[in-house]
Amino acid sequence: MGAIGSGKTTLIGRLVERLKDRFGVAVFNGDATTSTDADLIARQNVPVVQIATVNGCHLDANLVGKALRKIDLEKLKLIFIENIGNLICPAEFPLGSKARIVVVSVTEGQYMVRKHPHMFLGADLVIVNKVDLAAAMEVSVEDLAADVHKLKPGHQGHPHELQERYWFR
Amino acid sequence: MHELSIASSVVDRVLEFLDSHEVKKVITVRLAIGELSNVEAEQLRFCYTAITQETALENSTLEIENVPAVVECPSCSYRGRPKYWADALSAAPIPTFECPDCKGTVEPVEGNDCAIKAIQFIT
Numbered sequence: 001m002g003a004i005g006s007g008k009t010t011l012i013g014r015l016v017e018r019l020k021d022r023f024g025v026a027v028f029n030g031d032a033t034t035s036t037d038a039d040l041i042a043r044q045n046v047p048v049v050q051i052a053t054v055n056g057c058h059l060d061a062n063l064v065g066k067a068l069r070k071i072d073l074e075k076l077k078l079i080f081i082e083n084i085g086n087l088i089c090p091a092e093f094p095l096g097s098k099a100r101i102v103v104v105s106v107t108e109g110q111y112m113v114r115k116h117p118h119m120f121l122g123a124d125l126v127i128v129n130k131v132d133l134a135a136a137m138e139v140s141v142e143d144l145a146a147d148v149h150k151l152k153p154g155h156q157g158h159p160h161e162l163q164e165r166y167w168f169r
Numbered sequence: 170m171h172e173l174s175i176a177s178s179v180v181d182r183v184l185e186f187l188d189s190h191e192v193k194k195v196i197t198v199r200l201a202i203g204e205l206s207n208v209e210a211e212q213l214r215f216c217y218t219a220i221t222q223e224t225a226l227e228n229s230t231l232e233i234e235n236v237p238a239v240v241e242c243p244s245c246s247y248r249g250r251p252k253y254w255a256d257a258l259s260a261a262p263i264p265t266f267e268c269p270d271c272k273g274t275v276e277p278v279e280g281n282d283c284a285i286k287a288i289q290f291i292t
Contacts, residue, residue: 092171092207114257118207121266150254152266154274 001119002103003112004085007129009037011103012080016044023077028067030059030084037082047071058089061096087116105129106139113147120151172209175283176216180226183288187225190292195229197289203280204238205264238264238280245271248278 002008012027019025026047029038038050049067051059064081081097083090102123104112107130113120120126126148131141183198198217202208210233217231240251245268252269253262268275 089171111258114254114259114263117254117257117259117263117265118205121264150257150265150267151263152274153268153272154266 001083001087001090001100001123002085003087003105003108006085006103006105006108007127008082008085008103009040011101011127011129012082013041013044015080016041016046019078020044020046024075026071026076026079028059028064028079028081030063030082032056032084047076053084057084057086058093059083059095060093064095087112087119091116091119091122099124101125101127103127103129104144106131106134106137106141106144109137110139110143111147113144113151117151120148123152172212173216173220175208176213176220179285180217180220180224182285183226184224186288187290190290192225192290192292195226195288195290197230197232197287198226198285199232199234199287199289201234201236201282201284201286203236203282205277205280206283208283210235234286236280236282239278240266240268240275241278242268242271242273242275244268244273247271247275251275251277 009029016025016027026049027038027041028049028051029035029041030051030053031037032053032055035050035052038048042048049070051063051067053059053063059081081095083095100123102119102125104126106128128141128144134141179198179200183195187195200213202210202213213233214231221227221229238251239249241248247268247270249269251264252267254265255262257263266275266277267273
């Protein structure tokens with residue numbers, strides 16, 4: 001989950017790249033209108049289902065249930081579900097997933113976490129993305145992280161090996 | 170958000186109940202709305218008034234009872250109100266999952282739901 005343009009598809013793409021040779025991975029891409037995200041992931045030759053919500057601002061368990069019937073579950077260990085870019089409604093609709101990851105990028109500004117506390121309270125993992133743009137955006141990654149910790153102290157910061165993202169879990 | 174769909178679910182459930190009872194008119198529907206459910210009472214009332222027109226619920230009162238959040242801490246067994254984030258520049262203090270006693274992470278145990286508590290009617 002995350003705002004429009006926060007980097008959800010890119011993150012899933014990178015994770016699929018690293019995991020697909022180890023076990024069966026599939027991806028459900030929620031998108032209001034286009035299949036661009038699903039097409040991008042499908043290039044990696046993993047099962048992909050595009051869930052078009054048209055005017056819908058979030059996925060729900062029913063839509064995910066329908067997507068599950070479109071793929072062969074036998075060989076799968078992990079399914080990534082990309083929700084619609086939106087920091088409000090998706091928080092309200094549990095999809096039956098094991099864990100929830102929220103991606104927030106510094107290009108969304110300094111106050112995304114406190115503006116959308118419900119979304120972050122429900123997150124098992126928060127990823128602060130595009131930190132290389134923090135200086136240009138005049139956004140403090142530390143303050144953004146501090147906001148996450150204020151809501152949920154269990155999240156701890158781990159600088160990611162790629163240095164381009166900052167992970168909290 | 171999505172108060173219209175919540176209001177229609179409430180109205181559908183009440184109408185379902187009326188089907189199996191001899192009811193002339195509904196006077197009041199009472200809801201319990203949890204603090205953590207993020208249901209917006211004002212919007213819910215507006216939607217309720219709009220969709221109950223020309224039904225047995227027309228002109229009935231929607232009473233909303235606010236259910237405060239209760240959290241529990243798995244590490245220190247604190248149970249009670251959550252700690253609020255008062256200086257978040259928001260319109261109202263934001264409930265957090267930080268334990269007020271040990272600063273660990275709490276889990277919400279009450280205040281997540283939205284439920285119909287009572288229906289008052291004339292037979």
